[in-house]
Amino acid sequence: MSAAAPKKPDHVYLIDGSGYIFRAFHALPPLTRSDGTPVNAVLGFSNMLLKLIEDSDAEYIAVIFDAGRKTFRNEIYAEYKAHRPEAPPELIPQFALIREATRAFNVPAIEMPGFEADDLLATYATQAAAQGHEVTIVSSDKDLMQLVSDHIALYDPMKNRKIGRAEVIEKFGVGPEKVIDIQSLAGDSSDNVPGVPGIGLKTAAELITTYGDLDTLLARATEIKQPKRRENLLGNAEMARISRDLVTLRRDVPVEVPLSDFAKRAIDGAAMDFLVKNEFRTLAAKLNARLGEAAIKSARTSTAPSPAGDNEAPAAAPSQGAVPTFTAKIGDGYELVQEVAALEKWVATAHKVGSVAFDIETTSLNVNEAKLVGVSLATEAGHACYVPLGHVGRTGDLLGGGAEAPKQIVLARALDILKPLLEDPAVLKIGHNIKYDMAVMARYGVDVAPIDDSMLISYVLEGGAHGHGMDELSELHLGHSTIKFNDVAGSGKSQVTFDHVPLDKALAYAAEDADVTWRLHGTLKPRLIAEGLMTIYETIERPLIPVVAQMERDGVKIDAQELSRLSQDFAKRMGEIEREIHAIAGTEFNVGSPKQLGEILFDQLKLPGGKKGKTGAYATGADVLEELTVTSGHPLPQKILDWRQLSKLKSTYTDALPLAINPETGRVHTSFALAATSTGRLASTDPNLQNIPIRTEEGRKIRRAFVAEPGNILLSVDYSQIELRLAAEMAEIEPLKQAFREGADIHAMTASQVFGVPIEGMDPMVRRQAKAINFGIIYGISAFGLAQQLSIPQGEAKAYIEAYFKRYPGIRDYMERMKKFAREKGYVETLFGRRCHVPGINDKNPARRSFMERAAINAPLQGTAADIIKRAMIRMPAAFAEAGLKGRMLLQVHDELLFEVPLAEKDESARVARAVMESAHLPAREISVPLIADAGTGPNWAEAH
Known part of the structure; x- marks a missing residue:
């Protein structure tokens, strides 16, 4: 008879109450009960606690709270936590309610005067592990990492990741058993733990690794070779020992509530x-x-x-089967506000609630041309209004009032009432793509802040999984089909601008926008906490909104005459190429006609690989022409590609950009889409200024037309090989990492290691091949793609790739790891925790599946680069202001930032911009490969790059 399987250890969950409280408080907008009691932290806490109860496998669970600020540590060191700010006034009354919430969910709420919650967590965790239980401490607090062992782990709910021994080593450079020694040396400014001056985590880890422990280090401090470090250790030895007493968690607190009382109920x-x-x-x-x-x-x-x-x-998710009395139907309870008193009442309600959904209606989607037509507000689900401000009369139809404008508040008076609300730092303004609303209101002298954006919240949660427009999200999360713009303004030639929409239709449409925005925000924002994505939103996406809005307002100066000259030059060259094409083809035809071109290529010239589509015409896209160029050796496909490139540059830029110059500013104002890509990159539209080719002479000529105002100069700062550096980091390719640290020629080094040739006297073609592989690999390039790029046989390209993988096996491991992760999760992650969704990764269609596998490989790299430059953009205005610089950031083109700076400040501006960009990943993420930003200046963009 076989022995019974050993009983699975019970799982004990110990929740760091303080961590939950402050995350909940900062995650949600101000909320109050009808009696005025603030409850946003209580709601967030309740959401998170319920989710943990439902999702975990806990047999025992408790929430551990701090009982007060004074503990035994203040007797050891009076200045301990002396600089900690008091809790916000609106949070203080929520502490008791949160403890009440804990008990209401049948979870013990534990605290003990004289001890910190961390000491209680340490004591209960130690007891549970000694009894053979598995312990999970729900917290990401670094002070608790000293507790990690084979039976005790931390869980970070924000990032949805377990913190075990490996993660502790990643954080401190040593195992959990040495964390106390590290913190004793490095100190902790947030808790006012002094440590030893001049010693940070990295140095502390080096010292403890070398000498074993704090006592040994202090006893042998005279052996330290660096004079300053030796002096600091000798002079602050006692302070290091005091710091050790402060950071060491008590594991023997005489707790009054036994562990057995934590049994899950x-x-x-x-x-x-x-x-x-x-x-x-x-x-x-x-x-x-x-x-x-x-x-x-x-x-x-x-x-x-x-x-x-x-x-x-x-x-966190839309409610199903909700209690009917709890929910107002979308479309009910909307108010048309046409009197000052009614608007003042709405504003007063918004001040009381502490948050308001806000949306505007205008005459145009172009921010710099749009005129304000009306404003909609919502202060709770189902309670919304529309304030018409710029509707006009129109003879005979829509308004039903002949040529007279409808009754509405005078615009200037309405703005006087709205401005204090929209600028009040105590009232959160919630919008959907609020960047547009902010930009228009700024033209009317209103600076909308603080803000939240339901579109960007959705983007952080599910970027790449679906679109993030309000209509789509309303269907997806609220089960509600919204009124469309065409329903109220008409379509085609009969469409009118919103100022001509009748007020009954305007009310239904505009108030619904505010109502749906309010509901989407309430539905999606708590998910950021539950799914560990709040940091991405709060540190990258939300603070970027005003920065990008300012860039769009500033615009960039264009030399229209230079573009006109270029347009004429392109037209002339297109004519020359067209004549060459006709000579090669042996007949004249419309070069711009795909149908006629297909007949020439495949019927007349009999080139291989012709495929007809459903219309009966041959496919003649760029991919077909590029393949023909390689496989057929015929000159015609390449000539067509050359002609098309010039045609596109002419129509997209040299002809179109002068028409995009704003007559009031004399500058071109692009719009940056914040939620358009799956990897977090910004996209430029109306006009697109990110796709001007830089590697072709024609593209560089177009960039010459981007110029600085008199007395200024353009400054371009561009990350050097950032995605390749990140590939070396994320795939752990030590030779490449070392090469980047040493500033080596990475492509020459790769060529030397992969092809076995010396760097000295290397054939430039060999280096070019290595460069193509280096950059191609991170995009999942195939042997066919590399063969096309290098104009070599496919078998030779395949051999190159295999040799690369053999030399750097880490890159293949990384690729397989990303594909596996994507197949299991449906997304991949950047170093900062952004999720890049890859729908179709498990598709039965091999072509689609293969495409998404390549996306899964590249998205973490491109997404991390996008996160880093966004972090740089957020910090840049403050860095310039602190340095007393007047320059302004104009454009972002993926890894490049373009500035316009006073000529006298060009060197200092370049220094500051480079410093910000090269350190943008800190302190959130240490990267062992240096990030390098190259800076250049010039009177135009081409010369600056």
Whole structure:
């Protein structure tokens, strides 16, 4: 008879209450109950706690809180945590409610005067591990990493990742058993732990690795060769020992509540009572669906819902089967505001609530031409208004009032009322693509802040999985089909601008926009916490909005005469190429006609590989022509490609850009789409200024037309080989990492190592081949693609790639790891935790599947580069201001930033910009490969790059 399988250890979850509280408080906009009590942190905490209870395999669970600021550590060192700011006033009344919430969910709320929560966590974790349990401490606090062991791990809910021994070593450079020694040396400015001056985490790790522990290091400090470091250690030895006492967590606190009391208990009606009392209607509806009617009957009858409606940010996912009295129907309760008193009432409500969904209607999508027509506001689900401000009369139809304009508040008076609200730092303004609204309002003298954007929240959650327009998200998350612009303004030639839309239709359309924005924000924002994506949103996407809006307002100066000359030159050269094409073909035809070109290539010249589409015409796209150029050796396909390139440059840039110059500013103002790519990159539209070729002479000529104002100069700062550097980092290719650290010629080094040729006297063609492989590999290039690029046989290209993988096996491991991760998760991640979704990674269609596999390989690299330059852009205005520089950032072209700076400040501006870009990954992420930014200046963009 076989022995019974050993019993699986019980799992103990210990939640760091302080971490949960502050994440919840900063994640959600200000919310109040109908009695005025602030509850945003309570709601966020309840959401996170319920999710953990539902998702975890806990047999034991408790939340550990701090009982107060004074502990035994203040007796050791009076200045301990002395510089910690007081909690925000609106958070203080929520502390007791959060403890009440914990108990309402049948989870123990543990605290003990004189000890920090970390000491209680350490004590309970040690007890549980000693009893044979597995322990998960729900926190990312570095101070708790000293507890990590074979049976104790941390879990970071923001990043949805476990923190074990490997992650501790990644953070501190040593294992958990040495973390106390490291912190004793490095100190902690946030807790006012002094440590030893001049010693950071990296140096501390080197010293402890060398000498073994703090006591040995201090005893042998005289052996340290660096004079300053030796002096600091000898002079601050006692302070290091005091720091050790401060950072060492107590594992023997005489706790009063035994671990056995943490046994997990079912959620019951007490939770429902708590949620209804605090007016958390959507979360209550979610719990209702989970528990059933019987469990919550007492809550329904004992506490009537507030007549104010849905006064909360909803749970992480759209509610299904919600309690009817908790939810207002979209479209009901909308108000047309035509009187000053009514607008003032709405503004007062928004001030009281502390947040407002905000949307504008205008005459144009072009920010610099748009005239304000009206404003819509929402202060809770189902409660929205539209304030018409610029509607005009039109004889005979739409307004039903002849030529007279409808009744509305005078624009200047309305702006006087709205401006204090829209600029109030205590009221969160929620928009969908709010960058547009901010830019238009700025032209009217209103600086909208602080802000949240439901479009960008969706983008952070599911970038690449679907679109992020309001209509699509409303269908997806709210199950509601919105009114479309064409429904109210008409379509085609009969379409009117919004100032001609009748007020009843304008009200329904505009108020719905604000209502849906409010609901989307409430539905999606809590998911950022639950899914560990709040950091991406709060540190990258949200703070980038005003920076990009300012860049769009500034625009860039264009030399229209230079473009006109170029246009004439391109037209002349196109004519010459066209004559050559006709001579090669032996007949005249319309070069711009794909149908006629296909007949020439495949019927007349009998070139191989012709394929007809559904229309019966041959395919003649760029991929077909490029393949023909390689496989047939015929000169015609390349000539067509040359002609098409000039034609595109002429129509897209030299002809179109002069028409895009704003007559008021004399500059071109592109629009940067913030949620258009799957990797986090910005996209430029109307006009697109990111696709001007830089590697061709024609493209460089176009860049010469981008110029600086008199007395200024253009400054271009460009990351050098950033994606290749990140590939070396993320794939852990040590030879490439070392080469980057040493500033070596990376392509020559690769050629030498892969092809076995010396760097000295290397054939430039061999280096070119290595360069093509280096950059091609990170895009998942195939042997066929490399063969086309280098004009070599496919077999030779395949051999090159195999030799590359053999020399750098880490890159293949990385590629397989990313594909596997994507197949399991549906997305890949950047170094900063951004999710890049790759739908179709498991598609049955081999072509689509292969395409998405290549995307899965490149997206973490391109996405990380995008995160880094965004972080640089966010810091740049403050860095320039701090240095007293007047320059302004005009354009972002993937890895490049373009500035316009005073001529006298060009050197200092370049220094500051480079410093910001080269350190943009810090402190969020250490990268072992240096990031290098190259700077250049000139009177035009071509010379600056």
